[in-house]
Amino acid sequence: MSFPLLTVTAAVPAVGAIATAAVPAARRTAAKWLALAASLLTLVLAAVVLVRFDPGGDRYQLTESHAWISDFGVRYELGVDGIGAVLMALTALLIPFVILAGWHDPDAAEERAASDRRWRPTQGFFALILAVEAMVIISFLATDVFLFYIFFEAMLIPLYFLIGGFGDRAHSQGEEEGSRQRSYAAVKFLLYNLAGGLIMLAAVIGLYAVTADQLGEGTFSLQAIADARAAGELDMATNTERLLFLGFFFAFAIKAPLWPLHTWLPNAMGESTAPVAVLITAVVDKVGTFAMLRFCLGLFPGASEWATPVVIVLALVSIIYGALLAVGQRDIKRLIAYASISHFGFIVLGVFAMTSQGHSGATLYMVNHGISTAVLMLVAGFLISRRGSRLIADYGGVQKVAPVLAGTFLVGGLATLSLPGLAPFVSEFLVLVGTFSRYPAAGVVATVAIVLAALYVLVLYQRTMTGEVKDSVKHMPDLRPRELAVVTPLIALLILLGVFPKPLTEIVNPAVEHTLSDVEKHDPAPDVEAAK
């Protein structure tokens, strides 16, 4: 048996979470460093996985397979393909920055708990972040539907506590109201996602019933299902396949989130601290779009094709609606949340365009959106922590007092509007090209959102950073070394991947070919006659 690299990669943050939680109350700082160390070790392991991954090799590599619950046909099966590899790397990359950016986040909770030594918010905060990381990594690596489902659902619990238990120090409507809204956001987040997960559970059980019926023994293994389909042993009835697809898609559309199931995201991102908001939108939500690519398309190709027109329309609505609402927001964090909804629309569009550019674009988009949102949101978080307000109207002229903060905020904003030269441009361009080649009309509509993106980003920058220096920001300090250490590497990465995306595309492209062959789609040939 070879070294179980994937298991270890997922286990390191899990063990780190337990260790962090166990640190005594008085040693708060030690808990922070321990969490950071665990996340960095995970990053190293993720890098090893990327290096060991051979883009030209098998579809799933570094596989591990053990019997787990044989009564349910469940196996502990891990394997990494190109898409899972880059997303796992993204997760491992962002978590150290999330931890570093959230270094002082639990302080407010710590003050409130000052009287009670048994309550340890700091340890809890960092342990929960690591727990989410472990579960997200397993979700990207699982090649057994049931295994994926378990962690897809279980990660809701630590996230729920992160959203509900830790908020910004100051709330515009007072401490009491802040706590009430936090708890509302946490419950809304949990109920939306739990409802999606339970609908998916019905479909997971349905999948078992279908495989048990046709193969004689129920299975959740992606490989086994693909093999059976190739051998002609598994042939789902059209209606069954569509129902199962809907069950899965519903859960992923909530997680992604896709209009009209998106309403939990602005609440959750608005009320949680900036690092937790990054964790939600840049890391956890990617599991939703990733799962559409791997499970919806991989398991139910026929139904995916059947649903494509509707999904594309939903994606377009998300893109335009999210962008329009972002333009109208008065709250910085909610603005970024709506911008993310617009971007998730692009990702879903790329996934369901079913072209190789669309799929590569969607995968790159997940990575780039993760990094660019992280920069924008974390800098916004630094800004908010200085002034104690999330409202755009409370700021003005920041670039004169804190030029570095304003500069990094601008770079994050420009990445969000997909400025050429920064990484998101590459992926947005690929998604649009991929969409145009199959659905020109959808491509045209999506392109409109680029204009809207410019509007919401630049207006945000103009109102907060330029103009007269407001009294409230007069003595605002610029970015501290810790904050610079968070932002600088991420910005460097944005530029690097913007001018040289090849290492990523090389890993992703073979996996995209596999997914396309699952759905039996080929890129539309360029129509030379029509061009003449």
Add this chain to the structure above:
Amino acid sequence: MSTNSLHSLWTTAAEEPGAIPTPHIEYAELSPTLIVIGAALIGIVIEAFVPRKHRYTAQLLVAVTALASAFAAVVGLAVSGRGSGESKIAAMGAIAVDGPALFLQGTILLVGLISALIFAERRLDPVAHGKQVDSFAAQAAAAPGGEAEREAVRAGYTTTEVYPLVLFAIGGMLVFPAANDLLTLFIALEVFSFPLYVMCALARRNRLMSQEAAVKYFLLGAFSSAFMLFGVALLYGYSGAIDYAGIARVISGTEPTTNATLAQTTGNDALLLIGAAMVLLGMLFKVGAVPFHMWTPDVYQGAPTPVTGFMAAATKVAAFGALLRLLYVVLPGLRWDWEPVMWGVAILTMLGGAVLALTQTDIKRLLAYSSVAHAGFILAGVIATSEDGVSSVLFYLAAYSFVTLGAFAVVTLVRDAGGEATHLSKWAGLGRRSPLVAAVFAVFLLAFAGIPLTSGFTGKFAVFKAAAESGAGALVVVGVVSSAIAAFFYIRVIVLMFFQEPKADGPSVAVPSLLTTAAIGVGVAVTVVLGVAPQYFLDLAGQAGVFVR
């Protein structure tokens, strides 16, 4: 015995004196029940002759020893193959010794063992006049608030009778799922119900509420028993038999009739349908299925919390076991008639329990309605009518029992000046006050909600899988919808505990002795193990999925 297969343990009594044969009893096969009932009798003797100050120790010792050795006897029977290949019908057709019976008996005994530990907890209530006391009334017969009660409290009395009572109840519960004829079934029902009625009335605090709960439980229980007994009579009229196999033979038509005196009524379908419906009604009352669930919230709330925990776990196990045997052994020929009815009951129970729980403000009532919803989920597995269905129900029952026991044990710890603080508003900020207790309770709530990596999820998956495979996809959809509704109120409690500021006059968490700590610890361990590595226990339930006929 040779001439007529109808004769059983019960009907031989109707023969002429000279013709009564010596009953043939397989003592080894019946040993678990015999040990428990024997210990209960010893307990009564202790109550009569042992000085008061030694009774607590003696009773606890006898109860724990009996339950542990009865469990060992069950394991012994299972190991010797009674659970799978060599299952048999013992005591002249009265008792079935097969996989489901042994699995359920084992579960009931473990539940009883842990309950006995929770019963024996004496650290929680404040010391009364220099004596440590438990959750039970000083003297049950003393009128609440009267002079006699004050005197009993001053003397530091405790109701040690609760141990023989619980042993009798467990004895009845052991027979209930194993009963192989309708009279044994009925007698087992009464044997375990009566001690429960009494135990409900024994609360030390809020005695009037406790007595009210007992009376409600008794009246409604007596009604349902009467219905059931009438159903038994009708089924006898229909088939001329009271043993399960005999009735099943008449239903399936392989044996037209046997008893000349019943020739006029035998085979009358009206008798069969009404009789079967009435017997089922008695069972559904005990499991707390909608629309026979009305007693659960009041009784769960009024009974002493350790008793509530025992009742919620063990009664459900015993009653579902008997229900399974009835549907699978006696009434499979009637499947097309009972299936639509049970579908309706299952859907009503799942949705009803979940929706009604939404508005509850008392933690014990909330758990009562949640137990109704869980009864609905289990019914979905019962309806599957397959071997998978049986084993999934067995697994669910085992998983659910330990979560329930643990949850109620935690409820006993949260106290203020008036005893247990069960109103939900008092639980605000508990996570801040005692993170560990709140976290443990959160684990139980998450298991109730069926979150992956807990036993609740495995159980839910098992029953829904069995239901889906038998073509009851619609039930699964209703099931997940009610799970989503149910999740809302479990989460609400977690929100209360962790995200709300503690109140200044809020309850404190009592530090329990080793007894309750052990009980809660076992609950958490089982919840996690059955969630993470359930295969061994699924195998166990899988092997136990076949009824002897």
